[in-house]
Amino acid sequence: MQGAIRRRIAPLLVAMPLALSPVPPAGAELVGHGGPVHAISISGDGKTALTAGFDYSIIHWDMQTEQARVLMYGHDAAVSDVAFVPGGGFAVSGGNDGAVYLWRIGAVEPLRLLHRHEGNVSSLAVSPDGRFAASAGFDGLVRMTPLTGDAETVTLKGHAGPVNAVLFAGDGSRLLTAGYDGTIRLWPVAAGAAPELFAEIGLPVNRLALSPDGGTLVVAGTDEAVRLFDMESREERRFMLGHEAPVLSIAITPDGERFATGGARGQIVFWSLGDGRPLKTLRGHKGPVWSVAFTPDGSQLLSAGRDGRVIRWDLEAGTEIGARRKPEESPYIPPGDALAARGAELFKTCGVCHTLTPDGGHRAGPTLYGVFGRRVGTVDGYPYSKALRESDIIWNEQTIGALFEKGPQHVVPGTKMPLQRLGNAEDRRALIHFLRQALAFAERRAGQN
Structure with missing residues (x-):
């Protein structure tokens, strides 16, 4: 079965839901x-x-x-x-x-x-x-x-x-x-x-x-x-x-x-x-x-x-029961930044499996804190497959964009990992922009502590 790769990379940027806070409101x-x-x-x-x-x-x-x-x-x-x-x-x-x-x-x-x-x-x-x-x-x-x-x-x-x-x-x-x-x-x-x-x-x-x-x-x-x-x-x-x-x-x-x-x-x-x-x-x-x-x-x-x-x-x-936080309530979105707000809406299918903060840790997938510029399969404490540990892919705006545009089989040949692709280029841009904003905010906060 060709699932070994997909089951490790799948949580990386794919099945990611719920609110933007590390712990969602009870009952959501x-x-x-x-x-x-x-x-x-x-x-x-x-x-x-x-x-x-x-x-x-x-x-x-x-x-x-x-x-x-x-x-x-x-x-x-x-x-x-x-x-x-x-x-x-x-x-x-x-x-x-x-x-x-x-x-x-x-x-x-x-x-x-x-x-x-x-x-x-x-x-x-x-x-x-x-x-x-x-x-x-x-x-x-x-x-x-x-x-x-x-x-x-x-x-x-x-x-x-x-x-x-x-x-x-x-x-x-x-x-x-x-x-x-x-x-x-x-x-x-x-x-x-x-x-x-x-x-x-x-x-x-x-x-x-x-x-x-x-x-x-x-x-x-x-x-x-x-x-x-x-x-x-x-x-x-x-x-x-x-x-x-x-x-x-x-x-x-x-x-x-x-x-x-x-x-x-x-x-x-x-x-x-x-x-x-x-x-x-x-x-x-x-x-x-x-x-x-x-x-x-x-x-x-x-x-x-x-x-x-x-x-x-x-x-x-x-x-x-419960209600999800509105994107504009997130501290990750600068006031009036409509593109980041749209990206936050798209990120609702990310936040359950991934955290954005240095202390958030792993969920079903590895933390996304520090993802830009990071080689795939290198976050300590997450059980990647051998194929991903040996990959030379670097996560940046281009590779993340390709993951959502073309599908994971084009980014990681041989995998059958499913992904809800984003066919709209503006949606991909919004999601990546939001990730940039959210991770920069998390880094600034970490530097203040």
């Missing part, structure tokens, strides 16, 4: 991916979260500080789903490269490849006991692999067309799947067992979610409807309308009393699970909401989508 949204965010997973203790991006990366977040702990690279395409393994310490991911990986939390590279689909991975599930990972793919297959031992992958085929959703039911002895063919199927986990037809919707099904007690299945479809099915009788119990477009994501509160759905037009609807009443509608995203996830206490909801935002919601108030 998680900003770090260089583009759309497709999935969120929150750890069982609520202390950390994982997000999966179209920039090929997974970010491991500290939920209290909203700082990126680790930037994780392994996929060669957009990452479509990610999930913690119960018990802590591990996670699984799936991507549009068809790969499903097992990760050790805290590592920058995957532990091993579990299996691969011939097409995009659309959904992941981990069994309640943490023994198995299952994935649904555009190739019409469901694949399941043990996370320990050397048992082989089980392949399940029964859907006609792409499979959009997979989850473990009950104690993990059965799988529920749903697909483009409009059917929901129930599979015994035992190898070679045939599926049962659980329900036939008639239109493509996008997502499934099961209540904590295992009694109610929530179904999201392309017809803008949300359906509740009784798991025992398999009968449709409720048919609800509240979205203005197809429903793309579902999450149920840990107490099983409420749930949230995200739609293709940016709506998030909060529902009562018992009687299907809509409780409130949340609007903050521009474009599809691909993922929603509750904190373990059920008081907050995280949502993510095509607009690249990961928003934290206060469900009691129905409002977004």
